[in-house]
Amino acid sequence: MVDQSPPFPSSWIVAQVYGANVELWDGHAIHEAILARHLKSEAGSRHANPLAVGDEVEVEPGEPGGPMRVVSIAPRRTFLERSTGDSRGRTQIIAANATQAVIISSLAEPPFRPGLVDRWGLLARRGGLVPVLCLNKVDLGTHEEAERAIAEAAIPLEAVTVSAENGSGVDRLLELTAGRVSVFVGHSGVGKSSLLRRLIPNADALVGTVSAKNLKGRHTTTSSRLYPLPGGGIVIDTPGVRSVQLGQTDVAEVAAVFDEIAEAPPCRFRTCTHRTEPGCSILAGVQSGVVPSAIYARYRKLLEEAEVK
Secondary structure, eight states: OOOOOOOOTTOEEEEEEETTEEEEEOSSOEEEEEEOHHHHTOSTTTBSOSOOTTOEEEEEOOSTTSOEEEEEEOOOSSEEEEEOOOTTOOEEEEEESOSEEEEEEESTTTTOOHHHHHHHHHHHHHTTOEEEEEEEOGGGSOHHHHHHHHHHOOSOOEEEEOOTTTOTTHHHHHHHHTTSEEEEEEBTTSOHHHHHHHHOTTGGGGSOHHHHHHHTTOOSOOSOEEEEOTTSOEEEEOOOBSOOOOOEEOHHHHHTTOHHHHTSOOOSSTTOOSSSOTTOHHHHHHHHTSSOHHHHHHHHHHHHHSEEO
16 A cells, blocks of 8 residues: 655655665755665565665765765655565565656557556556556657557556657657656667657766766666656656566456456456456456457456466
């Protein structure tokens, strides 16, 4: 459940994390800090990382001439997490306290992957974020192809079509992100970094010395980073991924991704998984054509990929 407790009155926001090294945003500039020793071991049995970009933290002065220390983390209002796939069943907090998850996909090169949009959409909703679809590289196809791709997304969400190559649609994306905290997520190669530089031309100048040292010579995102938008708002850019693991998931969570399934009449059994159970309204809907077979196939695939409770 998302904690709605208020953050610290005067919060610093985590902009970047490299092990025990932390960069903090105060609304004006980046500052260096380190993670207090007692927080390093507080990830616990559920989370692999004690601190995430977007976390609001409390700090104390460090040693004379040294960086500040992060000593406490405010309760997260929202979160975006994914399973690490380790034997302990832990999750990685990708970002904290964001308003929306902007799921960046490409029309081509690589081709659009609706299943990945489904998974990111489920994770966004689980953590209290609003999912938004951003379809990049529309210059590589037709308007009709872009519309068909958007229609394939199962989760009802706002969508914007853009081209990082020629800049089309970028103004609309700026409108969607203005005044909000947005997490950019997506498959490797969809042009997320190029799109970020369309939104924030001086993005490389908005990092601290720790980031600069770690990112020297790199042209892709290797860890989550916070960027203030020129017109207000924040973007948390995350590394591209090739797969998204959902971890422990309720059947109802998976069903909620698909309107045709979520809005179907109740099944005979409350614990129905809509696979082989008698009296299943979803299976009846597939047979009658009310539930499209393609949607049902994606539901089954998502269900099989999830670690259903």
